Each structure stands twice: as C-alpha cells, then as structure tokens.
Amino acid sequence: MKRNNHDGPNLRVLAGVLAVAAVALCWSPLSRAFGVTGAAASANPVAGQPDAARHGEELFGRICQQCHNTRGHGGKCPQLVRGAWAPGGANSDQLMFNTITHGRPGTQMGAFGEVLTKEQIWQIITFLREEAVRVKAADAKKPKDDEADLWY
Numbered sequence: 001m002k003r004n005n006h007d008g009p010n011l012r013v014l015a016g017v018l019a020v021a022a023v024a025l026c027w028s029p030l031s032r033a034f035g036v037t038g039a040a041a042s043a044n045p046v047a048g049q050p051d052a053a054r055h056g057e058e059l060f061g062r063i064c065q066q067c068h069n070t071r072g073h074g075g076k077c078p079q080l081v082r083g084a085w086a087p088g089g090a091n092s093d094q095l096m097f098n099t100i101t102h103g104r105p106g107t108q109m110g111a112f113g114e115v116l117t118k119e120q121i122w123q124i125i126t127f128l129r130e131e132a133v134r135v136k137a138a139d140a141k142k143p144k145d146d147e148a149d150l151w152y
C-alpha cells in the first residue's frame with residue numbers, strides 16, 4: 001500500500017527554504033548596501049539613527065575600546081569592522097548582539113547584557129556597523145578611488 005507522507009517532507013522542505021532565504025537576506029551584500037541589514041533575523045531597532053550611532057560611539061569609547069582599540073579596529077583583542085564584520089560580511093547583527101550580551105565564557109570578553117540595556121547594545125552595534133562602512137570606503141580608496149562611492 002502506498003503511504004501518504006505528503007505533508008511531512010513538504011513542510012520540512014518549506015522550513016528549509018525559509019531558513020535559507022532568511023540567511024541569504026541577512027548575509028546578502030545587497031541588503032547591507034541598501035541599509036536593510038538583517039531585516040529578517042536581526043532588526044536593529046535603532047539602525048541608521050544618528051543619535052544611536054553617537055551614543056554607541058560614546059559607549060564604545062568608554063567600555064570596549066580598552067580591549068578592541070580605537071573604533072573597534074582591533075589590537076590585543078579582535079577587530080570588529082573588517083572581514084566577517086565588514087558590510088555584507090558573514091557575521092550578522094544578531095551574532096554581534098548575542099556576543100555582546102552573553103560574552104565569550106572563558107575569555108576576557110564579558111557578558112555586557114548585565115551592565116548595558118538592549119538599546120545601548122544596539123547603539124554600539126549601530127556605531128560599529130557605520131564605522132565598518134567608513135573603513136570599507138577608506139580601504140577601497142587605497143587601490144581604486146571610485147569604488148568608495150558604492151558604500152555610501
């Protein structure tokens with residue numbers, strides 16, 4: 001007798017497609033270039049707000065800079081604006097939010113969810129993401145001038 005297993009596999013396929021779509025949207029360089037960063041998975045509620053970036057810059061300078069160096073450019077601890085953290089890079093806003101909130105147990109990276117509000121953490125992320133755009137533009141200027149415009 002033929003087993004009717006129509007629903008199960010189809011739902012699984014649908015869930016898989018949705019997951020891939022969410023990841024693709026979140027990671028896509030285009031979504032970052034057009035400022036809809038992580039609309040599906042992360043939704044930084046203060047993204048693009050000049051006040052948020054300003055507060056984030058101030059908080060970063062006070063709390064994070066001692067390890068991550070000026071404007072997150074890295075030093076004794078990881079940089080937060082290039083590579084996988086660059087615009088369109090593999091690391092999502094949500095990953096950054098989770099890392100800042102929960103820290104990295106067993107390393108010097110503390111759990112700042114205990115001392116910062118969610119909004120303050122998103123402000124820091126807003127600052128770092130905008131700094132990453134500036135860094136990308138500055139880096140692009142070095143070999144070839146007109147590419148910098150693509151990121152503004």
Ligand code: HEC
Nearest residue numbers: 063064067077078080096099100104107108109110112124
């Ligand atoms: C006492 C030093 C210290 C301070 C202060 C600190 N961090 Fe870190 N941070 C680290 C270290 C060390 C790591 C790398 C942990 C590891 O080995 O995975 C890290 C990792 C990270 C990462 C993940 C980097 C990656 O590429 O995996 C993020 C994001 C981050 N920190 C953000 C922040 C922010 C934002 C602040 C301020 C609110 C902050 N950190 C404050 C030491 C620090």
